Amino acid sequence: MKTNEEIINRLIRYRNVLQKMKGLGFARVFSDNLADAVGVSPSLVRKDFSMFELTGNKRGGYQLQTLLDRLSQLLGKDKKQNIIVVGCGKIGRALMNYNGFPRVGIRVVAGFDSEPALLSPDAPIPILHVRKMKQYIADNDIKVAVLTVPEPSAQSILDSLMKANIRGVVNFAPITLKGSESCFIHNINIEQEFEKLFYRIQFAEQQ
Ligand SMILES: NC(=O)c1ccc[n+]([C@@H]2O[C@H](COP(=O)([O-])OP(=O)(O)OC[C@H]3O[C@@H](n4cnc5c(N)ncnc54)[C@H](O)[C@@H]3O)[C@@H](O)[C@H]2O)c1
Structure with a gap:
């Protein structure tokens, strides 16, 4: 079943509540x-659930x-959600240490x-040479990666x-990468978020 992004966002919020x-x-x-907790209408909650054959009375x-x-099954929470980080610079290391993920x-x-000085194969979360990435992905059945390398390497x-x-x-x-049928890409462009915000402020101030 094809599920659009808004429904996925709601499923995640329902599960958290x-x-x-x-x-x-x-x-x-x-x-x-x-509905109250998620900020949608009760009929939308019922509609979302009935899409997945969840009925109440x-x-x-x-x-x-x-x-x-x-919901846990739909969101893949019944399986391990292990991820790898590629590019262990400022953002990469911040994500590796982010304590919101385990929650x-x-x-x-x-x-x-690729930088030898950054490698730490014996750390609790090891940093390995990028040459070893393919084998690691296969050995550990990794499905998701975070890309935090400079634009020219992305x-x-x-x-x-x-x-x-x-x-x-x-x-x-900061480059829009394209996915394929077998690989989904979520591009996070922080600069663009700030540009949008400044645009909205500018627009609001002109009213
Ligand atoms: N730092 C920020 O605030 C920020 C904000 C938004 C977006 N970004 C983007 O996120 C990415 C990472 O930013 P950063 O500040 O962490 O950069 P950084 O320079 O601190 O880290 C990049 C890391 O990628 C590694 N790397 C480079 N080429 C590689 C390759 N081919 N294979 C494996 N590793 C490689 C480098 O050795 C380095 O450790 C950049 O594309 C940047 O534009 C950064």
Whole structure:
């Protein structure tokens, strides 16, 4: 089934809310509760769930654990979500040390770089030479990589990642990389975010 980005974003938010509710001891949940917490209408919650054959009833609502299990399965949370970082400079190392990933079940398992001075194969999250990347991906069944190399290296690293059968890449280099049928790319362009923000401020101030 093809799922658009807005639905994926909502599924992630539903799951986060459900996890918090579970922590508070809830066993059942109503579409109204979820709608309030996520900021959408109750009918949209019901529509989203029915797309994935999740049904509740008016009186009792939904069984919370059933929803959580199904959403976790849809979002791949029932499998390991190990990622690698390619380019262990300022951004790459910040991501390797980011403590928000474990909270959502994502684990950075290794970094790769071409600069010998940065290599640390015995560290808890090892930094290995980029020459070893293909073998590491195959040996450890890695599906997702973060690309934090300078722009001129980004396309050639992406080509290597695709040859190594990587299925998804988050790209921080300021170049729009294109994916393929077998590899999704999310391009993160921080400069562009600031430009958009300045544009909106400028526009608002002219009103
Ligand atoms: N630092 C920022 O605030 C920032 C913000 C937005 C976007 N970016 C982008 O993110 C990327 C990384 O930025 P940074 O500041 O961390 O850069 P950086 O120079 O600190 O790190 C880049 C790393 O990539 C490695 N590298 C270069 N070529 C490689 C190759 N072929 N194979 C493997 N490793 C290679 C370098 O050795 C270095 O360790 C850049 O494309 C940059 O434009 C950076």
